[in-house]
Amino acid sequence: MIEIFKNEEGAVLILSIIIISVLAILATTLAGSINNNISLTKKYENDVRSFYMAEAGIERGIDLLKNNSESVKDLLNDNDKYFSVNELNQDLSLNDFDLFILKSETEDYDYKIKSEANINNSFKEIIISLNLSSLSGLFDYLIASNGNLNVNAGNLTLSAIDDPKGGKVISTKINHPDNFLNPDGTVKSSDNIKEIDKNDDYITKELEIIKDFFSNAQTKAEVINWSDYQNDFSNVINGETVLDLEDKIVYVNNNMTLNKDVLIKGNGVLIVDGNLNANQKQFNVNYSNNSYLDSYSLVYFSQNANPQVNNFKGLLMTDNNINTNSGDYEIIGSLFTDHNSNLNHGGKFVHDKGYIEVFNQIADKYDIDLNEIFANSSGSSNGSTVSIMSWEES
Secondary structure (H helix, E strand, O other), X not given: OOOOOOOOOOHHHHHHHHHHHHHHHHHHHHHHHHHHHHHHHHHXXXXXXXXXXXXXXXXHHHHHHHHOHHHHHHXXXXXXXXXXXXXXXXXXXXXXXXXXXXXXXXXXXXXEEEEEEEEOOEEEEEEEEEEEEOOXXXXXXXXEEEEEEEOOOOOEEEEEOOEOOOOOEEEEEEEOHHHEEOOOOOEOOHHHEEEOOOOOOHXXXXXXXXXXXXXXXXXXXXXXXXXXXXXOHHHEEOOEEEEEOOOOEEEEOOOEEOOOOEEEEOOEEEEEOOOEEOOOOOEEEOEEOOEEOOOOEEEEEOOOEEOOOOEEEEEEEEOOOEEOOOOOOEXXXXXXXXXXXXXXXXXXXXXXXXXXXXXXXXXXXXXXXXXXXXXXXXXXXXXXXEEEEEEEEO
16 A cells, blocks of 8 residues: 655755756856857957958058158068068057068069957958059149149139049149139139149159050050041940940040030040040030949040030040130049140039049050059159059958
8 A cells, every 4th residue: 555645844945946956057057158158249359350450451551652652662672571560660550460561573463461460369360462553643633734724714613522622733824713612612722723833844744654654555546537436326325426435445546526425434545636626515424314424534635625515534634725615514533734724614623533543454454564654753642553463361
């Protein structure tokens, strides 16, 4: 016969001990999980901070080469050897990262930059190889005229793509500087309007160097006769003649005399051996359907450019005069002339150096040595361009 025990004294205590033990195990597990998550979060945070610190080091290195390229070149005597910035006597106020620069002895790239960051034992390293081109100090200007810069009627609004008060001009003679305005209608600061002595050959020298680029490009160009091109109906879209320059160098062997509106587009080069005669037609560059395209063109006329109502994005350069005949003219980029700039009806000009990359793009494709062409240029920290050839992270 089975005896049933009815005395339950102590059962509550045992059950309480079991529950407390389970809760203690759960609390310990939860605490461990929280600590692990905190550690992982901190590690991730340190990894991210280290990565951005290393990336900032790369930017510092690029800036160092662009702004002090000559002094750095003098110190980088041993090819394919990394030098720390301390060895280069450059005080960059480095914190939490080390920066090294190497000058290459190969033709594949000019320099390597290595940036190492270590934050709370989270180590990141970025190594890039790059090519550096000095190009021209003239690219720092919105308008450069190797003669008279005339704004005798109407106002010319000047700015920069990243600064409403920006947009510098340089000329051997500037007439009516009070007609140069900021977008808000105030008169442009004299710091932006630079008149140099006519015996100063700075503009002449820089323009000749840029012309050398166009001369080199011409030898590699596709040649077209403008009259034949614009009369070919396959080149006419929606009533306007369209010329696509993307990755191209096009040489027009005579005047561009327009018999219909024209659209030039694409990251490329147009060289015209003659004048632009608009004949009341529009000459738009990288502007279509009332908006600008995401491209820049380098356009050079060996004689005069006489545009009418136009929108232009890129570099417009003439070997003689430019004569705008409407205050509706707009340029985003730069305008260079080797004689007079007659902008007498005003207009809107915005400095945008995005066109500089087209020099590199075309030079790379057509094997044009920019370093050789621009070797005698004054150079400019802002005019220098960097082409990143490789990027490695670890």
